[in-house]
Amino acid sequence: MQAFEYARPSTVQEAVSLLGNSWEDANLLAGGTDLLSLMKDYIHTPKRLVSLKGIKELEGIRKSAGGLRIGALVTLEELLRNPDVRKEYPSLAAAARGVASPQMRNMGTVGGDLCQRPRCWYFRLGFGLLAKGPNGESLVPSGDNRYHAIFNNRGPAYFVSASSFGPPLVALGATVNLVSPSGTRELPVEKFFVAPATENARENVLAPNEILTEILVPPAAGVRNATYEVRQKMALDYPLATASVALRMRGNTVASARIVLGHVAPVPWRAQAAEKALTGKTLNAAAIEEAAKAAVQGATPLSMNGYKVQLASVAVKRALEEAAQART
Amino acid sequence: MAETLDYSWPAKEKRRVIGKPLPRIDGYAKSSGRAKYAYDVHRPGMLYGALLTCPHAHARITSIDTSAAEKSPGVMAVDLMARPGEEIQYAGYEIASVAATTLEQARDAVRKIKVAYEVLPHLVDERDLAKAGSRAKASGEQVSGDPDQAFKEADVVSEGFYGIPVLTHCCMEAHGQVIEWKPDRFDYWPSTQNVSGVGGDLAKVLEIPATNVHTHMEAMGGGFGSKFSHDRIGETCARLSRKAGGRPVKLFLDRSTELEIAGNRPSFFARIKLAAKKDGMVTAWESESWATGGPGGANLPAGSLPYVFRGVPNKRMTHTSVSINAAPQRAWRAPxxxxxxxxxxxxxxxxxxxxxxxxxxxxxxxxxxxxxxxxxxxxxxxxxxxxxxxxxxxxxxxxxxxxxxxxxxxxxxxxxxxxLGHASRALTRIHPDGSVEVEIGSQDLGTGTRTVIAMVAAETLGLPVSAIKVKIGENAYPPSGASGGSTTVGGVSASTRKSSMNALVKLFEVVSDALGAPPGELEAVGGKIQVKGNPSKSITWQAACKKLGTKTIQEMGENAQRGPGGLIxxxxxxxxxxxxxxxxxxxxxxxxxxxxxxxxxxxxxxxxxxxxxxxxxxxxxxxxxxxxxxxxxxxxxxxxxxxxxxxxxxxxxxxxxxxxxxxxxxxxxxxxxxxxxxxxxxxxxxxxxxxxxxxxxxxxxxxxxxxxxxxxxxxxx
Missing domain, CATH: 3.30.365.10 (Aldehyde oxidase/xanthine dehydrogenase, molybdopterin binding domain)
Incomplete structure (x- = not known):
């Protein structure tokens, strides 16, 4: 790990002032579960780390009429233990539970989850975010892409978003607050994630001098929501595919639906055909089956990841089945 | 006296320690973190090593420039492990090492070594035999019986394709060591399956007298067959220590290099055809197999298929060994x-x-x-x-x-x-204060070897397990074999049984007069020496040992090379x-x-x-x-x-x-x-x-x- 300068501000304002024009100048340290391994592997070598741990305003979960406010520093374990989250946002609780390691849940933060870098093995081995080979071609399409994207994978990004909370937050219509020297902007989580077009771009819209401070989730009263993860291991393991659903019900009828797939595209992936298929329908087995099929329409699997199409469809089916049984 | 002793295990109903489900004697030390693994060794003034490995699967080194690394902060020594002109056969091959004041400095420095490569074509995947070309070497057909006739006469024929890929050993404690190389003394803390032998092997490579080498290993975090050798990192670690004026150097593989190069199990793929009679009896076996274990390929030892069902009368087998550009295989638990x-x-x-x-x-x-x-x-x-x-x-x-x-x-x-059991020597000491120790140059890979030694000695001496001090993990102790082939428990249980019984007989001789019976009529039971079957004529263990005065009993026991000797x-x-x-x-x-x-x-x-x-x-x-x-x-x-x-x-x-x-x-x-x-x-x-x-x-x-x-x-x- 390259030597770096360490700063521990106590306000967001101070933290922002310590950031630079690139991530190589300075980066933010929260739980460190991703950042430190990137630094140890020399994938990322910032000159300065700005620790967020001393900033009280980034902590805490607060429920109000406007919904749920989750501070960026809230750990996965705190989120999982929160009674409001467990009761009204089972899709978030399931995503937290899916990080099946107490150590990771105790250290990892919700903000960090949204900002974590891709797990693409070419990236992690040092071939760059876009996994370029010696001749500038992407290694993924002709290489080992068993864990890569099946949607939005025409390049140059082929990796999948690693975020656990991205899909449920998009499904719930959550927003994030981003603070920079020029002020605060509020953005739907869906707009926060982007597929990078160049090697130096990122998987989200954060500027190098910007901090994700909090997540705002709309009230979930009357919204049935669930997350289903297909993970190979019960022990800590990134999912192969996930689905998060949020259904606004009118009696037994789906008034509106949000269905978001995880680990299938460089961003949390809205399955709009499935949402459409379900809207206005009675929430029964036939409707669920149809939505699960529609969810993977238009998938463009690579040479080795066709199986993920099936997994994504099953994840949608099972998430909807869970939502159908939920009382919320 | 010794040659007439009956070392055989006590009859099952007479055993008081052997056969009991006892907890490990080092269980608390391990679960509390007090047990010291080689990775935990910290010596005063210790330096930290890091490796530079080859990023290409097949390449020739054209030049190496270490000048920037030598000037990097904290660097005390640089060692070259490969030379320009050398052809590298797999990614992860060690090129150079650095020792620095901190691990971070060592890792920073090693990245500053500039190596130029001529990249050569590679093959890293053996699954498709058709693509292996000249890397595939077929051995001759092995035939027994008349497989053609048997397939002709079969009621049922079944054909299939089966495969099992290369696995790596995944030792939780990576390969590595701490070495302190002083002019007349070489201290060596490896993570090894071969405490008695590995130091001498390394001494030979370094051209120093084996007598200088002091090997120490208290606890061991997994080997599975991959830790018999000192490895190239053992040699470079030693050279770093010498170049740094004899300061101790710790050098362990990082996790990714550990998985890449520190041992793997060969793959095996096969097309298999079987013939059987209607009643289910197999009559013929035919297999075409292939496998790789790295640059050296992987052979199929004659007669190893079909497994267990060796007596199938009619067989035809061919095997192809595929050489690939990946690190070489090592023994993996039941190779x-x-x-x-x-x-x-x-x-x-x-x-x-x-x-x-x-x-x-x-x-x-x-x-x-x-x-x-x-x-x-x-x-x-x-x-x-x-x-x-x-x-x-x-x-x-x-x-x-x-x-x-x-x-x-x-x-x-x-x-x-x-x-069976490997060659093993044990030394049992009975001290005048009644304490007992068993010394063996063996190792506990996490299997419970320490506990087994204590139990055998305790059983033999009629003492509780807690009364036995087991000393293993030093090459100063009597030599015992490397732990491989499931031979350790056979080796150490036999040598411990013999050394303990030999020592006990010496104690019998000392107390024989006091008990009024010849040594051959005595037994050690429940913390006492007594006349066989007569608890009323006894002396406590403590009192018996006190009669030794100032003389400690010290007796050897030996298990010969891998032969069944009644005990094993x-x-x-x-x-x-x-x-x-x-x-x-x-x-x-x-x-x-x-x-x-x-x-x-x-x-x-x-x-x-x-x-x-x-x-x-x-x-x-x-x-x-x-x-x-x-x-x-x-x-x-x-x-x-x-x-x-x-x-x-x-x-x-x-x-x-x-x-x-x-x-x-x-x-x-x-x-x-x-x-x-x-x-x-x-x-x-x-x-x-x-x-x-x-x-x-x-x-x-x-x-x-x-x-x-x-x-x-x-x-x-």
């Missing part, structure tokens, strides 16, 4: 046996399915062909395993697991192993039955239960013996469902050199494990047989067969990951 068991048991299960036969009945019949420990032992084990697995209640014919997306299935696998034996076998559930919508396999029935002779400590089987079953689950070395054909690199993508099961992925050890008199009387390896052999076969039974179709290549399971299911539809 080749898990692969051969999988190929054999899977092909046979497929034949049973084709015959519509219950596999228990089918295997029972064909065990007629079994080698050691013989048809009777295997048949009794199969019956026991079937009973514990509730076979009669739960088994359904292949693919008839019932409605619903989750299918349950059962499958069978077999194992066998050699055992070889040739164990076992049967495992897996019970799985397969989600046919996701392709996920869940372990419900694994039953392991195992023969291992006389069991010194049932608790550590069972633990061996638990660990072995977990490794089988890992190999069947999760583990594989994934090589990238384009870059030639291992894509999963870390535990995120090199998947290992957690406790929640393991399911229930039922261990049944054979302790019947006919097993007990054989003596001690090592158990490290046999139980790791048949599990992959059992799990793969259970999956085939559940979903009605063979998933030919393990690990049985969702992509492969779903593909096999698609093929069926």
């Amino acid at each position: 080749n046996n898990p692969q051969l068991s999988y190929l054999t048991c899977a092909a046979m299960e497929d034949l049973a399915a084709k015959l519509n036969m219950d596999p228990v009945e089918f295997f029972h019949k064909n065990l007629e062909y079994a080698g050691a420990p013989g048809p009777d032992v295997f048949r009794a084990q199969l019956q026991k395993a079937a009973e514990l697995a509730e076979w009669k209640k739960l088994w359904r014919p292949r693919g008839q697991s019932g409605p619903g997306p989750v299918k349950r299935g059962l499958g069978i696998g077999f194992n066998m192993w050699y055992g 034996n070889g040739g164990a076998g076992g049967v495992q039955i897996a019970d799985v559930s397969v989600d046919t919508e996701t392709g996920l396999v869940k372990m419900n239960r694994m039953v392991a029935v195992q023969d291992c002779g006389l069991i010194i400590n049932p608790k550590t013996a069972e633990s061996q089987v638990y660990g072995a079953v977990m490794l089988s689950i890992a190999g069947a469902l999760f583990e594989e070395r994934i090589m990238d054909q384009i870059t030639g690199r291992m894509l999963n050199p870390g535990f995120e993508f090199y998947k290992l099961p957690g406790i929640g992925d393991v399911g229930e494990i039922i261990v049944h050890l054979n302790v019947e008199p006919e097993h007990d009387k054989r003596g001690v047989i090592g158990l490290g390896e046999p139980p790791v052999v048949g599990g992959i076969a059992a799990i793969a067969n259970a999956v085939a039974n559940a979903i009605g179709v063979r998933v030919p290549v393990v690990p049985l990951t969702p992509d492969k399971v779903l593909k096999a299911l698609e093929g069926r539809a």
Whole structure:
């Protein structure tokens, strides 16, 4: 790990002032579960780390009429233990539970989850975010892409978003607050994630001098929501595919639906055909089956990841089945 | 006197320590973190080493420039491990090392070494034999009997393709050491399976007298067959210490290099054809196999297929060894046996399915062909395993697991192993204050060796286990073999039994007069020396030892090279039955239960013996469902050199494990047989067969990951 300068501000304002024009100048340290391994592997070598741990305003979960406010520093374990989250946002609780390691849940933060870098093995081995080979071609399409994207994978990004909370937050219509020297902007989580077009771009819209401070989730009263993860291991393991659903019900009828797939595209992936298929329908087995099929329409699997199409469809089916049984 | 002693184990009913399920004597030290592994060694003034490895799978070094690294902050020594002009055969090969004041400085510095390569074409993937070209070397056909005639006369012929990929050893404690090389003294703290031998081996390479070398290892974090040698990092670590003026240097592989180069188990792929009569008796075996174990390929030792069922009368086998640009294989817990068991048991299960036969009945019949420990032992084990697995209640014919997306299935696998005991010497000391110590230049790989030594000495001397101080892990102690081939428990139990009995006889001689009986009439029982069968004529252990005055008793005991000497034996076998559930919508396999029935002779400590089987079953689950070395054909690199993508099961992925050890008199009387390896052999076969039974179709290549399971299911539809 390259030597770096360490700063521990106590306000967001101070933290922002310590950031630079690139991530190589300075980066933010929260739980460190991703950042430190990137630094140890020399994938990322910032000159300065700005620790967020001393900033009280980034902590805490607060429920109000406007919904749920989750501070960026809230750990996965705190989120999982929160009674409001467990009761009204089972899709978030399931995503937290899916990080099946107490150590990771105790250290990892919700903000960090949204900002974590891709797990693409070419990236992690040092071939760059876009996994370029010696001749500038992407290694993924002709290489080992068993864990890569099946949607939005025409390049140059082929990796999948690693975020656990991205899909449920998009499904719930959550927003994030981003603070920079020029002020605060509020953005739907869906707009926060982007597929990078160049090697130096990122998987989200954060500027190098910007901090994700909090997540705002709309009230979930009357919204049935669930997350289903297909993970190979019960022990800590990134999912192969996930689905998060949020259904606004009118009696037994789906008034509106949000269905978001995880680990299938460089961003949390809205399955709009499935949402459409379900809207206005009675929430029964036939409707669920149809939505699960529609969810993977238009998938463009690579040479080795066709199986993920099936997994994504099953994840949608099972998430909807869970939502159908939920009382919320 | 000594040569007339009867060293044989006490009769089962007379044993007071042996056969008791005692906790490990180092259990608290290990679970509390007090046990010191080589990785935990910190010496005053110690430097930290880091390695530069080759990023190319096949390349020639054209130049190396270390000047920037030498000037890097904190650097005290730089050592070249390869030279310009050298052809490198795999990514991860060590090029140079650096020692610096901190690990971070060493890692920063090593990256400043500039190496230029001429990149050469590579082959890293042996799965498609057609693409191996000149890297494939076929050995001649082996034929016995008349396979052509047998296939002609067969009632049923079954053909299949089966494969098992390269695995890596995944030692939780990486390979490495601390070395302090002073002019007249060389201190060496390796993580090794060979405490007595590894220091001398390294001394030879370094051209220093073996007498200078002091090897120390208190605890060891996993070897599995990959830690017999000092390795190239041992040599470079020594040179770094010398170049740094004799300062101690710690150099361990980082996790990714550990998975890349520090040992792997060869793959095995085979097309197998079997012939059988209607009654299920196999009449012929034909196999075309291929395998790799790195640059040197991987051979198939003659006669190793079919596994266990060696007596199949008509056989034809060909094997092709494929040389690839990946790190060389090392012995992996029962070398080749898990692969051969999988190929054999899977092909046979497929034949049973084709015959519509219950596999228990089918295997029972064909065990007629079994080698050691013989048809009777295997048949009794199969019956026991079937009973514990509730076979009669739960088994359904292949693919008839019932409605619903989750299918349950059962499958069978077999194992066998050699055992015996390596050469081992032990020294038992009885001190005038009554304390006892046993010294052996052995090592405890985590198997319970320390505990077993203490139990044997305690049994022999009539003392509690807590009264025995076990000293292992130093090459200053009497030499004992490397821990491989499941030979350690045989070696150290025999040498400890003999040294302790030899020492006890000396104590008998001292107290003989006081008890009014010749030494041969005395026995040590319950902390006393007494006239045999007469507790009223006794003296306490303490009082007896006090009679030694100032003289300590010090006696040796020896186990000769790998021969059964009455105390130990070889040739164990076992049967495992897996019970799985397969989600046919996701392709996920869940372990419900694994039953392991195992023969291992006389069991010194049932608790550590069972633990061996638990660990072995977990490794089988890992190999069947999760583990594989994934090589990238384009870059030639291992894509999963870390535990995120090199998947290992957690406790929640393991399911229930039922261990049944054979302790019947006919097993007990054989003596001690090592158990490290046999139980790791048949599990992959059992799990793969259970999956085939559940979903009605063979998933030919393990690990049985969702992509492969779903593909096999698609093929069926």
